[in-house]
Amino acid sequence: MDNHLEKIKYMVRDKIRGGIYPEFLVAEEIKKVRDFHLSMDEYEATPLAKLETLAKYLGLGGIYVKDESYRFGLNAFKGLGGTYAIAKLLCKKLHIDINDASFEYFNRPEVKEKIKDMIFVTATDGNHGRGVAWAATKLGCKSVVYMPKGSSQIRLEAIKEAGAEASITDLNYDDAVRLAQKMSEEHGWYMVQDTAWDGYEEIPNWITQGYTTMANESLEQLKLEGIKRPTHMFLQAGVGSFAGAMLGYYANVFKEDVPTTIIVEPNLADCIYKSALAEDGKPRFVGGDMNTIMAGLACGEPNTITWEILRDFASAYVSCPDYVAARGMRVMASPMMMDDKVVSGESGAVGLGLLTMIMERKELKDLRDKLGLNKDSIVLCFSTEGDTDPEHYKKVVYDGKNPSC
Template identity: 50%
Template sequence: MINVSANSFFNAQSSKLFTQDIAAQAQSFHQKIEGYTPTPLISLPVLAKSLGLKNILAKDESHRFGLNAFKVLGGSYALGQLLAEKLNMSLSDIDLKTVASKFDSPMVFTTATAGNHGTGVAWAAREMGQKAVVYMPKGAAQTSVERIRGLGAECIVTDVNYDDTVRLANQTAQENNWELVQDTAWDGYEQIPTWISQGYMTMAAEALTQLDGIKPTHLLLQAGVGAMAGGVLGYYADALGADNITSVIVEPENVACIYLSGTSADGEVKAVSGELNSIMTGLACGEPNPVTWPILKNCSKYFVSVGDNVTATGMRVLANPLPGDQAIISGESGAITLGLLYALAQSETGKAQAKELGLNEESVVLIFSTEGDINPASYQNIVWNGQYPL
């Protein structure tokens, strides 16, 4: 099932929170981290032609700091800002190799995660000589739990869904005087989620440089709470102008809180409750981030929700390229946008929806494969064994 809805609230208004200048500051911070290198932007012209497009350009975040996902960009930037704030220093003056020596005892950072964000926070805390306590919702993949613990963090799996796990992490942080580093926001908790979304702009800035003057016609972004989608879309709205690119926000149909908000009568934030089931665990979030919702509301041209079989198909297509294209290992939350492009070309209904989105032989589509095979067993079942066929 693919649901497509035009955004009636679109007004192309950019945000002062997400600008090229702020992105440059975030990228400068990331460049100081040992092992930093821009992730590749991979061209898939043969696949694009087979789908009736001019080109598909995929930013492959499986190479980010050896962590197999993009999330560390947000967590590390937020931790850097928090450390600078505690030390009353400028972020640009923070030396990541020596900052721990300036504290009598390590700071403790805590967060709730479906996997990638917690991995990023745990890694960043370790790199900066601090501590991390990570909470995961019920059903969390054991591989993610072990990866987080392997980075020196404490990892606790709860018996509640993601949004309730966020509330538990917040409560525990307050009780223990820890710093909550969460990638969604609520009244009274906006600054850290803003820093996290700003950190994600590094990959958007990298991609714009790698495009080398090529102007994408379409920007497809996946969303959970919308933290990444908001930061990246905000950057391109400032750098290119929201009127000059067709931006599409794509979500799992069972947890499509951005789609629900964007198709509501008043355009206000709407939540999805319940089990929040999807194989796209990184996107299985029921409550939009109010920090990034305004930029999604103002600058997204379409909202789309899809079934799990769409992203599963995207994983298989990326892993098995046509001759002349490069393979990309993309996980469940990473392949949703490519899966959408492929699925639209497979039926008359899909082709009509592609036409509504303005996709044609002149389209240059920019997507972000935000994770690799973070759950190897699940990846193998989907790509090798054909789980969730289209």
């Protein structure tokens, strides 16, 4: 690696801390989520890409990548959380249980009349806002979306096309969240935000539950490959809701045998990594513009609920420069031999990019050894978005932007 490149920083626990298994992610709740998603005409399990040749090249037993570019036609996984949270909000307004609801039920004329004046608001770099806008529009409701400064114009237009009133602010992500909260309080809108803080936990928990459909699918698909459990998972984190959902699901399923899990973040927005370094177990914040190509992970304040899952059940925390994500994008775009191709965006590719570097780079041998990555390892990654910014995707994949050597 060139000396001028920023270094990958990491922290590995001798053993996981352990803690209370997340009750809101138990099997009974997961079934409710999956049943609701199954009620949607657009629902279909996304593919689990198999990278067998790459695994052999790197000296691993197997690599599998959950490809979320196919989710609901939205090119990202976020619709899973937004649809479920909005459904739960509608159930609360209509005084019914989610077990008695379906997407078709909410589209009945007499029901749509009762919910048509509901307005949902959120802050997003793109994918979450598009998912909220899409769900709200399909239900005949309105949505308002605020984006942080530096957000992609292409992602803004995609949110508007999904039906939202959307704009790019001059705020960073966390301040855009605070703006959305302020507007919801002033106008009586329903805030659908994928991060939690004291006093705002119910809806983020519903969003986190919504993401578990992806985890549930991945385990079913691995079993079809004859794999009972992955030995390792690489999970990217922004606020930590996605990572917490995946790790919480697998922790509840496997208990003391939870897969070795590596939490991966951009080095300019590594609030989970910095939180893990702190000895008191409390979350830490990162400020500033957080100018990373991993826009979906450019978050400086952890979800207070899912942070506890990541703190207690993850094995390692890694802070990555942008070139790690860029490498992951190129590796998946150019598969070896008969491996499946995955079109992965910046935030979706950092996990696989890091895995390849850990296995190849001599300066990361210590991390490789501590994680126990070897010929018997079965690694699961999640490509959480496709080319949601096609122009930037081309700059990275075609033109070699953010080179790693």
